[in-house]
Amino acid sequence: MTTTTASHPSFRSLARESALDAAAILLPIRCAGCxxxxxxxxxxxxxALAPRxxxxxxxxxxxxxxxxxxGVARRVLLAYKDGGRADLAAALASPLRAAVAAAQREYGEPSRESALLPVLIPSTRAARRRRGFHPxxxxxxxxxxxxxxxxxxxRLTRQTADQARLGAAGRAANRTGSLAASARLRGRSCLIVDDIVTSGSTVAEAARAIQAVGGRIxxxxxxARTPRRGTAMAGATPGELGANPVVPAVP
Incomplete structure (x- = not known):
């Protein structure tokens, strides 16, 4: 795996957030949830943020x-992503870790053959400038x-608009064809990782790009996931979904 150095974007982000964490100790703060x-x-x-x-x-x-x-999850995530509260990343780590672990359990204990490779969706230049970090x-x-x-x-093949301002059809059009995947994903079992899943247009585009280079989804x-968008899949298994499901166009 790539070694993190001072020039790596994640290192710069963590350094910035550490400074914000330190400032939060000295400056008056309020709970992001209430x-x-x-x-x-x-x-x-x-x-309330205990993972489920x-x-x-x-x-x-x-x-x-x-x-x-x-509720609380929405308020904390909004404060983290768009309210300048980079110090909240640690509070959101447990829910994301639980989601990744739940996905991995469906595919067995991680080994060289079964470990899922997390794949992050890149931020636009505008979002990175505004936030200063990748949420x-x-x-x-x-x-x-x-x-x-x-x-x-x-990687982004073009800059996209802010999804929060768009409806379902607009989100799909905004994201379609906007991502390209590295050939290093060929033959890898990939787990797309995102902060909030709403209509699914972003993750669907990520899946398309990964499949285009021979990666498995x-x-x-x-x-977190917007409750009204998804349909529960109680009892479903990865085998029933297929090892490399075809991702349909998002309506």
Whole structure:
């Protein structure tokens, strides 16, 4: 695996977030979940962030999410991604780790043959400038999962608009054809990792790009999933889904 150096984007992000964490000790802060003073995340909201990994089907892909994207989880994620609260990455690591572990359990204990390779979706230049870090990558770096991601496995072929402002059809059009995958993914069993899964257009495009270079799609692991979007898949198994499912177009 690639060794992290001072020039690596993840190193710079972690250094920046460490500085923000240190500043948060000196500056007044409030709980991102409820607004209680002097806490990044208060004990009550920490309990609300306890992972409850569930499997669903989104855009034809199996998705394991640590949390539902509502209530405390939604407020903390919004503060983390768009409120300048990079210090919240550690609080979100447990839900993401639980989602990755749940996905891996479906494929057996990790070994050279069965370990799933985490693949991160890249941020746009505008999002990276605005935030100063990669939200999913920063949380994953704190999740201490067994298999590290292959950094740069996906790249943007064009800059896309902010998905939050688009409807389902607009999200699909915005993402279609926007990603390309590294040939290093050929023959690998890949687990797409994202922060929030909503319509599924982003992860569907990631799956298309990975399959185009001969990678296998195990599914998606996310910190949270928008509850109204997915349909539960109780009792389904990877064998029933197929080792390399065809990803349909997102309506």
């Amino acid at each position: 607004g209680a003073p002097d806490r990044r995340v208060c004990p009550s909201c920490t309990r 990994p569930e499997r669903a089907s989104v855009a034809g892909l199996p998705v394991w999410a640590g949390l539902d994207y509502d 999913t990558g920063s949380v994953l770096a704190r999740a201490h999962i067994l298999v590290p991601p292959l950094w740069g496995a996906l 195990a599914g998606v692991a996310a910190i």
